[in-house]
Amino acid sequence: xxxxxxxxxxxxxxxxxxxxxxxxxxxxxxxxxxxxxxxxxxxxxxxxxxxxxxxxxxxxxxxxxxxxxxxxxxxxxxxxxxxxxxxxxxxxxxxxxxxxxxxxxxxxxxxxxxxxxxxxxxxxxxxxxxxxxxxxxxxxxxxxxxxxxxxxxxxxxxxxxxxxxxxxxxxxxxxxxxxxxxxxxxxxxxxxxxxxxxxxxxxxxxxxxxxxxxxxxxxxxxxxxxxxxxxxxxxxxxxxxxxxxxxxxxxxxxxxxxxxxxxxxxxxxxxxxxxxxxxxxxxxxxxxxxxxxxxxxxxxxxxxxxxxxxxxxxxxx
Amino acid sequence: xxxxxxxxxxxxxxxxxxxxxxxxxxxxxxxxxxxxxxxxxxxxxxxxxxxxxxxxxxxxxxxxxxxxxxxxxxxxxxxxxxxxxxxxxxxxxxxxxxxxxxxxxxxxxxxxxxxxxxxxxxxxxxxxxxx
Numbered sequence: 001x002x003x004x005x006x007x008x009x010x011x012x013x014x015x016x017x018x019x020x021x022x023x024x025x026x027x028x029x030x031x032x033x034x035x036x037x038x039x040x041x042x043x044x045x046x047x048x049x050x051x052x053x054x055x056x057x058x059x060x061x062x063x064x065x066x067x068x069x070x071x072x073x074x075x076x077x078x079x080x081x082x083x084x085x086x087x088x089x090x091x092x093x094x095x096x097x098x099x100x101x102x103x104x105x106x107x108x109x110x111x112x113x114x115x116x117x118x119x120x121x122x123x124x125x126x127x128x129x130x131x132x133x134x135x136x137x138x139x140x141x142x143x144x145x146x147x148x149x150x151x152x153x154x155x156x157x158x159x160x161x162x163x164x165x166x167x168x169x170x171x172x173x174x175x176x177x178x179x180x181x182x183x184x185x186x187x188x189x190x191x192x193x194x195x196x197x198x199x200x201x202x203x204x205x206x207x208x209x210x211x212x213x214x215x216x217x218x219x220x221x222x223x224x225x226x227x228x229x230x231x232x233x234x235x236x237x238x239x240x241x242x243x244x245x246x247x248x249x250x251x252x253x254x255x256x257x258x259x260x261x262x263x264x265x266x267x268x269x270x271x272x273x274x275x276x277x278x279x280x281x282x283x284x285x286x287x288x289x290x291x292x293x294x295x296x297x298x299x300x301x302x303x304x305x306x307x308x309x310x311x312x313x314x315x316x317x
Numbered sequence: 318x319x320x321x322x323x324x325x326x327x328x329x330x331x332x333x334x335x336x337x338x339x340x341x342x343x344x345x346x347x348x349x350x351x352x353x354x355x356x357x358x359x360x361x362x363x364x365x366x367x368x369x370x371x372x373x374x375x376x377x378x379x380x381x382x383x384x385x386x387x388x389x390x391x392x393x394x395x396x397x398x399x400x401x402x403x404x405x406x407x408x409x410x411x412x413x414x415x416x417x418x419x420x421x422x423x424x425x426x427x428x429x430x431x432x433x434x435x436x437x438x439x440x441x442x443x444x445x446x447x448x
Contacts, residue, residue, distance in 0.1 A: 125397070125400075129397070130326070131326060131330050131372070132390065132394050144398065145390070146398045148398060150398065249427055249431060252424070267423045270427045270430075271427065274427075274430050274431065
């Protein structure tokens, strides 16, 4: 019974939420909050799925007991978690165990396949950039001597961000005004400060591990779009939206800057920067924050609920 | 220490790139602009490492080598730019670029919108810089 409920919840998040969230206009007005919601939804779905698998083998009560014992809020009556009735796992239990194993295996495999080459590539680029660029003290960035206008950033070696770089091409220096260059640099720095590479990589692992499930596939695509909007917002705060829009347009225009790849929603970014500034109201933002907290709390509450009700009857402090 | 070596690698590559034709370690040592005196063995070690990493090629010349860059600086730069901008996002490998491409029709439409916005605003200090 609890398995059905848990799976129902996970299914809702995995199959119903993605399309609605991706289409919701508020995400463009509060990209960072939207990122939080995607992350919370993903974590919540995975946690509940794993919990559902566990519950096919161990009663929910026992899971809750173990959790509470770890927290030691109140000693249960007999001092140890309720022992599960000894019985064979049955078909459901086997399925549950297999599901858990499959989830963990897919995640581990995806992590290896995505994160290792990524680190290797970044290291190689870092070495190449060290030899090919010169440092511009005024902008605080590295200049690559290439005629095509471009800008990108490379994350640091460690979480602290040591060794991170913002790179502009000589073509960009020529094509953009001073204010526009400042905007571009601010945008790239926002990526670095927000650890966006890490966020994107995390969702990439999720998409690789559970691609067929809409939640993970859509979350990855949305994340790439949302981090760009978040960085634009940061660049705008320090300058002028029109300047940022102009810089985007100049760098995205027809050749010679067309070395490029598609898919960073350049047109949407310009249109959004040109439009009126419409941040999310305080109440809506609060609601969003609560939604994130609720999503993260669901797996914990679901696991602890039977135990808590049981303790509620026993504990008399 | 690692950073200093990195700086030295960059200086040596710059020197080799700006030389015409193959160079020996001694020639590079002599031409390097350094604040502190460098040992021959240091430069030799770094150039050897650059060779092993594929940045330099070399030919025996007597008891030492004559080094040349494997690719010109421009060729390396072009390769890097190509790789950076065309790294597919499928595996989350992309460096975050500033921007991708806009289709020409959309580009024109946005330019029009931009011009309209710029005209509406006061052409004061906060206006569009250098159109």
